[in-house]
Amino acid sequence: MNQPATKVLVIGYVWPEPRSSAAGGHMMQILETFLTQGWDITFSSPATIGEHKADLPALGITECAIELNNSSFDDFIRELAPDIVLFDRFMMEEQFGWRVEKHCPAALRVLETSDLQSLRDARQQRLKDDLKAQPGNDDFSALFAPGLEDEFQRMADTVLAKREIAAIYRCDISLMISDVEIRLLTEHFKVPAALLHWCPLMLEPPTEAFAPFDERAHFLSIGNFRHAPNWDAVLWMKNSVWPLIRQQLPGAQLHIYGAYTPPKATALHNAAQGFHVMNWAEDALQVMTAARICLAPLRFGAGIKGKLADAMLCGTPNITTPVGAEAMSDEQPWPGAIAHSATALADAAVSLYQDRERWTQAQEHGRQLLARRYDQNIHGPALVECLEQCRNDLAAHRRNNFTGGMLRHHAHKSTQYMSQWIEAKNRNL
Template sequence: MSQPATKILVIGYVWPEPRSSAAGGHMMQILDCFLRQGWDITFSSPATTGEHKADLAALGIHERTIELNSSSFDDFIRELAPDIVLFDRFMMEEQFGWRVEQQCPHALRVLETSDLQSLRDARQQRLKEHLKNQPDCDDFQALFTPALHEEFQLMAGTDLAKREIAAIYRCDISLMISNVEIQLLTEHFKVPAALLHWFPLLVEAPTAAFTPYEERAHFLSIGNFRHAPNWDAVLWMKNSVWPLIRQRLPGARLHIYGAYTPPKATALHNPAQGFHVMNWAEDALQVMSAARICLAPLRFGAGIKGKLADAMLCGTPNITTPIGAEGMADTQPWPGLIAESASALADAAVALYQDPQAWTQAQENGRQLLAERYAPALHGAQLVQRLEQCRRELSQHRRTNFTGSMLRHHLHKSTQYMAQWIEAKNRAL
């Protein structure tokens, strides 16, 4: 008699939009790994549906809208009785973790971090302070090159880091998209390696020929405008990087694509300057494949960058910063150029744009990097193996994580009472 399929419950911060953000794409890659195992998946979220939401039902994934601060979730999860619960970002663990533990204590609790939000936020604050003190600065080497112990010092006093890392401790396994962030957590925050699993973006290395240099033109930048690092990069391009490129390539155009384009972004559209704000791309890979260079001048951020993985997939060399390249290549050759100032980024962009030989080599570097580091079959199998092993050894795994048990006890009690108070208050209204 066959065993029943493993039941998975995903509690999403938002409904996944794989064509709007790397986070949405990564969630779909996780779901695909589970589907390939024949697992029974339910995706739930308290969020409203976005305009680019993936059709989960068409994939055989059950969908369920849930409520914050409502005991209706208790009835739902108790009836579902999942074997594994995946929290999409730490805020969902804070909201629903105590309910999951109360109703399904033997379910494996997994956290999808997407990236370390506390690291991204700390870097953003550092950039703001830097610009406040040096408003005309265009060289950010000091921001791009701190050692991990300096990043730790930057983060350690923040409430966001305490919340996020506490959630990592409270879960049985946390999925980390960047091995650099694993190093930061294990070496400086002293998070046990047994609680972390490296699961980067999954991209099958292309085998077909790329669109060649001669058939491409212009520059492209892409990214969800709701993501603060992307908007900051657009402003830096508009004010500093792009004018330097246009001085030397007066006929060049920059096409900027992104979901949820706000009026402040469309106001930057200026064809006379070759600066084109294009809104959302129906087919991001198609427009990426037509561009000669992908620009990603990120001044802060965390995790690894979906736009750069897409550029490699399309054979489009990129120009980025150390923040953009962080955690993506290890020791492999970079598929483009990395620079730390507006003038250096412009120099790199112009040089690569005009050098067919260097451009073609960068293109092939991207293909090789995808093959060596982002193979879906390898990482998918390792994830499934890790989850199944942890389920088999769950009691011992949790005994060795006393800190997590202690944090669950204290936070979940306070969260439980607050949620119950809010629910009672809402009923009285």
């Protein structure tokens, strides 16, 4: 007799847009991994539908819009009775976790962290402090220098870190895209390693020949403009990095692509300076393949960078910072260059742009890196094995996570009372 298909409910922070953000791409990789197992997937979200949403029904995934603070979700999840509930970002666990606990306590609770938002926020604040103290600073070596203990000290007293790590404890497994963030959580926040699973981007390593040096031209930068690290990188390029590149390469052109381009971004467009704000790319890999260099001068952020993985998939060497390269590589050569200042970034970009031999070598380093760290044939099965093993031993797993059970009990009770109060108040309006 055939076993019924495993039922998975995903509660999305947004509807996935794989061509707009790395987070959307990673979510689609997770969903596709589940589909290969024959699992029955329902994707729900309280968010409005974006213009670049993936066609989930075409893949056989059921869609369902849900609302915050609405008891209709109780009937929905009770009827669905999922075996696995995947929360997309910790805010969804905060909003819906207590309802899952109430109606489906035996469901495996999985958190897709995407990246540690409390880490990203702490780094953004450090950048603000640095710019305030040194308004004309060009060299950010000190900004990139702090180790994990320093990151912990900056994060530990923040409300955001307490909320995010509490959600990690309340879940059975949290998917971590960055092994550096796993070290931060286990070594400094003392989160049990059994609650975390390394799940980086899951990609099919390229096997065909890349477009060569002579068939490429110009610089490219890409990223969702709604993502604060991307917007900061655009401003740094406009004000500091790109003028230095143009001094050495007067005819150089930079094409900047990003979803949801705001007026403040289009206002930066200046063809005379070779600074082109191009809006959204219909095919990000196509424009990446046409470029000779990918620029990613990120001064803060967390997780790993989808734009740099895309660059490697297309054989496009990149110029980035330590934050951009964090958790992307091992001890092997980087497929491009990593620099700490606007001057060093510009010099590295110009040098690599003109040096065919170094450029071709960097291209090959990217291919090797993809095969070592991001092979979907390795990480997909590892993810399924992790979830199945946890489901099969869920009682013991939860018993060993007493702190998580305690947090679920208290947080969900208080959230339940608050939600009931809000619903009662809305009925009386």
